[in-house]
Every structure is written in structure tokens, then in C-alpha cells.
Amino acid sequence: MTATWKNPISAFDPEKPVEEVVTNDYLSPQSQWDAVRAYNVPTYEVGRLRYYHKWGGHGARLWSRLRYWPTRRRVLDISGEYNAKTLRRQKTIEDKRPIWWVLALLALAIVPFFIPENQQNALLTAGAVFGIYAAINLCWMLIIGTAGIYSLATYAVVGAAAYGTAYLSIHLGLPWWAMPLIGSIIGLVFGVIIAIPATRLEGFYYALLTLGLVELCRVYVLQSREFGSATGGLFGADSYIPQAWPQHDQLMLGYYAGLALMILALFLFRFVNGKRLGRVLRMAPEKREAFAEATGVNYRAARIQVFLISSLALGFIGGFYSTHFRGAAPNLFSFDTMLLSLSMLVIGGLGRSEGAVLGTLIVVFIDRVLVDWGPMRFVLIGTLMLLVVLFLRGGLFGIKEQFRAWRDKKKSENRSSRAEKGGEMLPEEATETPNKDIIYFRRFDKMQRDFLKKLITPELIEEHRKRPLGQHSEALERVLTYFRRQPLNDKYAITVIEPFKSYRIVALSGSRGVAPRLVEDKTYGTPDEAYHALFMRRVQDLLES
């Protein structure tokens, strides 16, 4: 301690030397305020509030007039307002997903022009497969995610439609454009048959039943001579791809047709999942069906409707499949196909269309494009699946949500398990205190005590010991002022046993008529000694608080 305090009163008595005392360095009370205000809990900048970029200019009304035909839905959900500070108009895009979708689909649309030539065949073929699988997975997602029916018969519907239309095309000369249409009729019929047990069974039992159905289809197709048991599949159907075209053009056409199919499926997903049916079903989540039913939601009918609609669509895709590949093969019904498809849904995230598309993209890319990797592909897919399932609740597209939920949980746990946020009061106690001034007073008091604790040093105590009364250094003066300001109950005082000879320390009771109580046995010979002992007692209390 280098700081010394010179008693200013010494100036009045020039005969004596200037009184000097070693004391603390100056410590600003502001430092404590800053320390309290500094946020100590680890927080994350991202998303404490959802961040919206604000664009200048008006536009809300303009944008709200534009609708997606034939829906009443706005093209972009834009809200406009006046900025209260700058007094300028600004607008916010509330939901940016349409933009991402458009960008992603645009990227898919132009990507064939940027494929290096030595990859073209493989990537375009895989691209068409991707489109078809993504469409199938979107419809499956409607069944599993929206309707909550654990059906594994998706590929049975697709396969039945594919086989049916291929058969009709080969034997009756069905043109290619009629195949998806006939396919959707076959799909609907199949859907009705499969939907009947769905009203009765639930969960894994239904899954097993549909698995059985798929197996039945596979066995039937393998054995049936009409359905090409002799050729390992039924081939030779009419195709929308003109056979005379050069290979590159054929592949391009196939790719864009697959992409168009996927976009159709996306629209279907949007119209079923985002509209009335989807909302009805979201009101009746798993295990809450009874409650939903009690509120008048006919979730059974809604489920069956969704199931039938997606069966229709799957039939359409089946028809498309057979005109694309010019036939159908039994591996449509195989366990592996289903397993791979399931991994696509899981990796992307169950219940969302973007999950189905991204999952399909990833798995089709690994499985179909990296064919020269051999067995590593499946190890990669398996590892990806395992990691996603172990760590992610909603697939890759659930990461953001899950991270936010985790962060909020941790934050709130920390906040609620910390005793001292805001000072002396617990949040629950604070809410029950009618006089809010008390809360603020306690908070201030705590802060002040924390600051004073830092001022207590041996020098300060030594200063007080030397001269308990009179002018003191700034630090000691602050401490003493705080002590003197304390309320009367349990406040320490000095009682004179015998003047100039014997003093003791007592504590005031705080209520009128009740005598102070003794706090210790010790007696002190001089008032200064007693003053200092009392000071020490208070310091001790301060440090303990």
C-alpha cells in the first residue's frame, strides 16, 4: 500500500505535524456496479433473440397481394413497419424458407450444365434416381410423419403400380403418358386394401403386417410367370424417353422428368401437410388421440385420407418408374430398398419435406455415385445413420431446433439453480413480495456490501485501531457510514459499566422497552478499545454475510 492519507484537519493546527496514515488505494464504487452488470453466465450470441434482417422501403402491402395460385397463401410472409428510431419504413421477411426452397430447386435445375463431362452419365442417372426416390420418400413421409401410420408398404404400392403398368404397356400397348395415370388407380386400389387393417392395428404390429405384405408381393412377383419370373423383372414397357435420342439428351430428359416428379410431390406434401388434414393430425399426436377425439377431431378419417392420397401419389410414381426404367424389377420389394429408404428419411429428419429431400440426396449420392468405393459406402451410410439417431432428435434439419432447445434448457437450469441472481431474493420470493422497493433495496445492499468487503484491509483496521473516532480516510469513512446506517434491531452498541474503566458490547433489541442483550463476556478498559472491538465485530459480520 503506497497510498497515504493526510488528515485535512491538520491544517488548522500548524504546530503539530501533518497526520499521515497509510491507507487503501482508491477503489471506485463504480467498479462493483460494473462487475455486477457484467454477465457471467456463458451465453451464446446466436439466437438469443431471433435475428431478422430489416430491409429498407415499404413492400408489405405489395407482397401480401401476391398469392400462390390457387391458394390464398402469400408468396412471402413480409411484414412492414415504421422504425421508431429512424422514422423510416422497413420490412422483415418472417419466413425465409420459400427463398431457400427456390434457391435449392434452382440449383438442382441448373446443376446438369456444370457437371464435368467425365461424370455426366453417372451423375445424371443418379439424379433421375434421386428425383424418383425423393418423390417416393415425400409420400412416405406423409404417411409416417403426418398421418403417423408406420407403414412399410410404400414400396409395395410403388412396385404394384410399376408392375401393373409395365404389364399393361407390354401386353396392351399402353402409351407412356397413360402409365402414371393408370398407376395411380392401381395405387389407390392398393391403398384401400392396405388401409383397412390400419384402422385396427397400431405401431409395430402394423409395420410387421405391411412388411408381410411387401414380402408377399416380392414372393408373388418372383414366382409369377406373367410378371416376369423368367427375366428377373418385367421389361420392355413404353418409355417417355425417345430411344433415338443421343444418350446425353436422354439422360437430361430423365433427370428433369425426375426433378419435375419431385416438385409435384413437394406440392402434394405442402397441400396435405400444411393444410387442413395436416393440422387436424397435428392436433392428434401419438398417444394423445383420445384427447383429440374428445375435442371433436376425427383423426381416424384424416389419417385414412392422408394414406389414400399418398397411395394415389405413390401409384403415380410407380407408373412413372416403369416408364422411366422401361419396366420393373423385384428388388423394388426387397428389404434392402426399404432399409435404404428408411435411412434417407431418418438422416434428413422425420416429418419434414426438406428432410426427405436432403436425406435422399445424401444417401443416393453415397450409394449411387460413389460406386467405386465398394463396401465403404454402406459403412458410411450406416455410420451416418447411427450418428444421426444417437445425437439428433429430428435428423439433420432438426439440428437448429435441438441446439436451441438444449441451449435454452441449460440456460434456464443455470439461471434457476443459481441462488444469487439479482441479490438476496429468490425469484419466487420476489414475486410474492408486494413492495418491490424491498427487492431493489436488497439488491443494492448486496452490491454495496460486496464493494465494502474489498475495502477491508489490515491498513484500514490499523487506522481504526489507532483512532476510532474523528476524521478518517475515505475508505474507512465509507465502511463506517455503512455500519452506522444499519437498522436498529440487532445493532451493536457499547454500554458503560463503569465510566472510563469498564465497557461492554451489547446488541440492541430494536423494539421499544426490550433491553439490549449482551453479546460477549469481555470487558474493555477504554472507550477506544470498546469502539474498536465493536468495529471488528461488525467487520466480521460484513465479511461473513
Added chain:
Amino acid sequence: MNWGFVIANAITLACIYGTLAIGLSITWSSLGLINMAYGFIFALSGYGAWLAAQHVSANGFIVMAAGILTGAAGGLLVCALAFIPIHDKPNFTVRGMIATLAVSLVGNQALLWYFGPRAKSLPQLFGASQTSIFGVVMTADKIGAVVSSVVLLSAVLLWMRSSRRGLEIRAMMMNPHAASIVGIGVRRTGFYVMALTGGLAGLASVLLSQTYYVGPFSGITPMVKGLSVALCGGLGSVFGAVIAAALLGINEAMTSVVFGGQYVLITQFALIILILLIRPRGIAGILDKAREA
């Protein structure tokens, strides 16, 4: 029709199916996990037994012990990978199923890569003799498999009924929350249930090695069969699984005699669909004494 033959055949098949289904059923009943990696454990333990037969000794007991131990190790692996990290997380049933699927996907490819595609055979455990029972010729390994699976099934049933661990497993299947209150640790029970069912899979793999040879994908068919039987019996009911195994065995024996072998799969799945349509919760739905809690 040769009735003795049909009956003998039905018994054989029922025993095989029961042995396959019981591990799956116990796993589901106690841990709530549909173990799709069962086929992988089956194949893995087959390879374990094969390695033992190649490098240690072709003695039946050693081969069997190696199979059981490898199976138990496989069960522990699946438990550590697919059960412990997520058993108390939301959506466990679906996630657990997919995690085990992933384990089996990777595991099967690893087996294919390490051991090659060619099937291996284990030494005959029960010798090569044969006997004729009621005019039906039975080979020693078939009789051995039947006898050991009957012994095994009754031992497991008895153990589940009367022992303390069995009680723990049954308690955990009914109410995991209450189970933890009476002092059953879910993770510890998980480990030993998976080791046990893995061991059962290993035993089944060794016993059935004369039917399903040891190969990287040899576990898939047994798993699908076992799963069908376990589900058909009612998930979680060991007794139901045994009955379902018997029913499916009779069905298969009858079908192959009356209609012909190519219709076995069709009648089998038709029967399962029929049973599930009548009893939506499997055969155990009939046996279930308690009401829904």
C-alpha cells in the same frame, strides 16, 4: 399324408423358430428395444464359433462356448452403441430400432469384408448318426437342435418365471419408472439382458449352423423369421412367442406337404396377417391377464 412326418417336421420348425424369436422377445420386453442387429449378432457369433473350431478345437463344447461368448460380446456391443446412449431420450423405440439397423448394416459389411463372401460350416456338434422315429428319419444334429432348443426354451421360461433376475426383467418391461424405484438399474439390466440375448443368439447360431451356414448375411433370414414370430406372439410376451413359433411351425409343415414348398412364405405371412387382424396385439393379447394401466 404321413402324419408322423408332418408332426416331426412341425416340431423341428417350431423349435427353430422359438429359439430364434426368444432373444428378440426378451429384448423387447425388458428394454423396449427392437433389436434389428440380431441377425448381425447371429452371424458374428457363427464366425466366433468357426474361428474357435479352426484355431482352438473342434470339440462341440468349445465351439458352442465360443459361439455363446461371441454372441454375448456382440450383444454388449449393440447395447453400448444403440441402447445406453439413447434409452432415456425421446422417441427411443424408433430411434433404437434404427440405431440397431445401422449397426447391422455396418456390421454385416464388416463381416463380408473381413471373412469374405463364402459360407463357412461348423463341425457337427452331435455327430453324424441318424435314427428313425415313427418311420421318420431324423439326423443327429436335428434331434440335437430340437432337444437343446426345448431345454433352452423351458429353461428360459422357468428362469423368467421364478428367478430374481427374471422378475427384474419382467418388472422393467411393465413399468421402467417404478422399476427404478424398487432398485432396478436400467443400464445395468440393459447390459446383462443384451449379453444374455446375444448369448442366446450365439447358441441358436451354433445349433442351427447345419441349416443356416455361417455367412455374412446368414443372420438376415433368421432375424426376419424371429421378428415375425416375436411380433405375432405379441411383443414382449415370451410365452406368446413360444405359441406363435408352434403355430408357424405347424403351418409351414402342413403347407409344404399339402401345397408345396413354394407357398410356405405366402401362407406364413398370410397367417401372420390373419392373426394380427384377429388379435391386433398378437397372440399374447389373449393371454394378457391385466388391463391397460
Added chain:
Amino acid sequence: MTHRFSRRHVVGGLAAGAVAMPFVSRRSARAADPILIGLPTAQTAQAGVADHADYLNGATLAMEEINAAGGVLGREIQFVVVDLDPLSPESCQIAISKLVDTKVHAIGCAFTLVPIPTADASSKYKCPFLWGVTQRNYTEEVAKDPEKYGHCFQTDPSEVHYGYTFPTFLKDMKDQGVWKPLNNGVHIVQEQIAYNQTISKALQAALPNSEFTLAKVTDIQYPVQDWGPVIQDIKATGAGAVMIDHWVAAEYAAFVKQYQADPLKGALVYLQYGPSQPEFLELSGAAAEGFVWSTVLGVYADEKGKAFREKYQKRFPGIMGLCYTGNAYDTVYFLKNAWEAVGDPSKFKEVCNWIRVNSYRGVCGFMDMNNKYQECAHFPDNGYDVTAKELEKGMGQLFFQVQDVQHKIIYPDPLKEVALRPAPWWT
């Protein structure tokens, strides 16, 4: 303003990169300059992995020999191996597309079970495509549309010959006196996949032209849990010859074990192609004694074949597959001859024409694909399409019998090592 400028810069750079990429990769491809053979090989599927591995090994042996001897036209041969699932048309198409992308000069493959989509994927590229697919349904398509499939060659006879030749084989055995049949009935036990169905149909078509008659057809379905009912059926039918028309080696092994335990006394039991897979003997052991099987594609046991077996054993120790190893070896040498004759591997049309017109005698026999099916001629002559009258004009279908836990060729006569001998259950 700077912000906008930089963004434009970035977009421009991206576009330039995308345009430049094809040129870069093309140049690097030309620098290496080997002759590329595409080998679609099943490595992860549940079916066909063993055969495909054999094929890859055989091809590798040939490639190493040729490269060590200076290559073809002074250029090295290199392989491009891609994975495929022989059962899935999508997977096969993508595998072929991948090979087309890498601009291979020829494609060699063991087989896929969906041959038509596979061939379709290569139909615009038209590099020589040689494979041992063994399917008449497919070669019929080739015959129908030579314009489209003119580049596809089947390096072995079609599977129908299994059926067509069976009565001939039985008659010869009977005539030679090594087999005294119980009766003239033939009992077919058939599996349901395309391959088995076709064989069964062919046999049923061939039987009326012979002295043998169809006793019964029993259907089975993979996976066969228990052969008991089938054996029961065989005994009840009591036919002189039994054809087990199946394809899985492991299940054959289960069958022979159960059959040995409870046989139909005196019947000749013939197993389809499956026992050619090395695991058959390993799995069944002594129980396989006396069973007969055959393959239309196999490494001969003559001098050439024996030399090949030795070389192969040295390079790939362990148990050797006897079908697709030799086939791949022959295919690569056949391609080498074609390229050397034409002079430029990238002239696909000329190379294909050369392969069609010319022939090659390899370790698996004589490859002559100059017929409308573009498949190898079959020996012995059974009166049906594309057969050769003499051994050195076609590929011999090899009939084996398991004798002392070894496969021994018993038929056709020019190739036989030993004679058929009585199976343990005949006495």
C-alpha cells in the same frame, strides 16, 4: 459499392471454375493413356459376391500377365472397378454409366440378374461388353435387336442348355453302362427364380424327344428351411433321376446331408450349378459323395486348364473357383487379341466386329460368338440352337461327380477325367 463488386467477382470466378473443370480433368485422363477395362463387381450385395470376386481375380491375373509382357499395343491395361447390386436395375445402370463416364474401352462382367437394363445403359456407348450372364432370355433380345445390342457378347452358352443336355447325359450314362436307372422318370425340383425356371422349362421341352419321361415337378422356394418334405417327395415319386434345380451352394450342402441320411435308393441325383462354388465341398464334406452336378462354363482339366489352375493358385492361394476365374481370364485375353488385330481400342465398332467374327480358345474352351444370339456355342450337341458338333468348336458343359471329396469331370467324354461311379446310396 465495393460489396457489390466483390460479389460479382466471386460469382464470375465460380462460373469460370465450373467451365474450366471438364478441360482439366480431360487432359489429366489423356496423360495416363492406359487401356481401360470396366469391371462392374458386386462387393456389397447379398447375392453374387463370391462369383464376382472370382471374376475380378481371374481378370487381374490376365491383366498382370499382359502388362508384364509389355501390354497391348504398347499400352498398359487398367481396370475400373465399380460396385453394383446384381438384383437392382437402378444400381446396374448407374454402375455402367459410371464406366461410360470414365471412357472405358471395354466392359467385362460376371453377370447381373437384370441383364436387359444393364445392357440398355451401355447401348449408346457401344464399347465391347463381354459377360458371362448365361441367360437365353437376354440373348433373345440381342438376336431381336442387333442394332442396339450388337456390342454385347455372352461369353458362355445360355442356361437352357442345362435342360437340353440333361437327357443326353442320362442316355450316355445309361448306354455306357455305368448307371442302371430304376426307371426312365425324371423328377424336377425347381426353385422360383428366372434362371431355374428357364432350365426347368428347357428340360421339360427336351424330355419328350428322349427316352426319358417327366415324373414330377416339385416347387421349392429359397430359403429352404428344411429339405425333409422334398426328400419325402423324392422318395414317394421314386424317379430314376432327380434334378435339384436350385442355385444356393449352402442350401445344396444342407440338402446333400439330409439326403445322405435318408436317400431314395438307386436314384441319380443331379444338382444345378451351385456346387461349383468352393464352399459347397467345405460345407458338406463327405456327405457330398456321389452327387452329380454340371456347369456350362468351367475351367477344363486339360493341359491348358491345368496350367491356368496352377498360375491362379500361386497368385491367389486358397480354394479356387472353377467358373468365372477362367472366364474372366479368357475374356481379357480375347479382348487383347481383338485390340491387337484392330490396332485402336477406341474403335469400338471394329473391335466388336472382330470379336464377333473371330474366336478364341481359352482355358474354359472354345469361344465362338458368331451367331445371332452372340453367345458361345455349347458342346455336346443336343440338337438345339447354338451347339457345336465337336469339342473344339464350342464350350464344353462339364459334368462333375463328387468322388472322394473332390470334383471329377465325368462327362462329356473327350474331357472326362474318370467315369461315373456308383453313389453310396445306390447299393
Added chain:
Amino acid sequence: MEKKEVLNVKGLSAGYGPMRVIHDLDLIVYSGERVGLVGLNGHGKSTLFLGIAGLTGWQRGSIKLNGVEVGRTRSQGPGRYTHQVVHHGLALIPQGDEIFTGLTVEEHLDSGAFTPRAWRERAERKERVLRIFPPLKKLMKTAVGRLSGGERRMVSIGRGLMAEASLFLVDEPSLGLAPKIGKGVLDALMSVELGQSAMIIAEQNVALLEGRVDRVIGMHVGKLKGEASASLTFQTRVMT
């Protein structure tokens, strides 16, 4: 008889996610004591019990059971360590029916005795439980799922009493039962001989506890609010 600390809770805070139900709570229970825990709905009685058993969403602070630290100071999967706490001598008889519907009453009682010594002595323990709840004698082979509410409650408490525990936590034994049956259940609890162990009974109906427990502790917004010997004056003081 020497009094030792069976349970010593220091600075326990517990809650579920963002909700904090118990604040910085201290509690000591001695052997041989029967303690009543009273308080209104939602003031943390059950959460205190669940916290001791390690079944809350998160918790901080120290819990010593027979001198062994069993508190966890990080957020955890609820129930992940409960079985260890149980093996250190805790018997929790939870609110509502936490029962195994498919087991028979006998198996159910057995399931309460999973510690090795209790398992060995389970026959005598069953005897003892049957003395306390004679109606169960006839139902021994019945599945618990078929019993009535009162019988289930008896089974649930009986299961708790089977354990070789030094601390019994009984949560709302009379909840949802007809008053007469509820009183009977409480009578049965009072008749249990504690010996070296202790028992805490949480109850909203203070009248039922009056004069029958050694002391009563009140609970108010997650904190203990004073204690007294059981008397109605206490109730008036706490509840106003």
C-alpha cells in the same frame, strides 16, 4: 437408543427444466423418527421425495443417506441413479400407482425386496406386510392390474415396506382413497415398527397426522417453513 442421522439434506435445489421447485433446502431426519411433511399442492413435497431418490430433472446440493453421499450435482436423466440410492437404503412409496400391472401381488411384493438381504428374508418380510395389510392375503396370486384403487395402494405401500430400508418416503398415502380407507392405510403406516430406520410421510390432510408423528414440518414454495410437534395450532400458523 442412540439417535443417528438417517438423512441429511444440505442446500438441495431441484426442479424440472426451467422450473425450480425446491430452493436451497436443509433437512435432517434421525433414526426412529416418524416425520410428517405438510404443505399445499405444488409446494414441493413430492419433488423433495423425488429429489432424494434422484428422479427430478435436475438437482444441486448434498444428500447424505446413512452418511453416504447420494446427491448428484448435475442435470441427469431422471432415474438414472435411482437404483443406487435404493441400494443405499431408500424405500420410496410414490404418489399414485407406480405398479407393475402384469405381476401378481406376490411377485410384486418380492420386487420390493431387491437388496440381497431383503431377498433372503423375503418370506418373513411378506409375513410382516400381510400382518399389516390382511386383505392382501387372499389376493396373493391375482395380477395387480385387476385390483381396486385401495388394494393397489396397499400393494404399493407393502412393496415399499418389503425393502430393507433405513428411510421410508411415503408420498400422499391417502390421496384418491375414500376417507375411511385412507385412514386405514395411515393407521397401517403408523403401526410399522421403525427400529433404526426413519419414515417421512407427506400428507395434505394434516388432521390425519395429528398427534401420531414425532414432528411435523411445513413446506411452502419449495422451502421448509418451521416445524413443530404435531398439533393443529401448527396448521393454522403455517397455512395462513
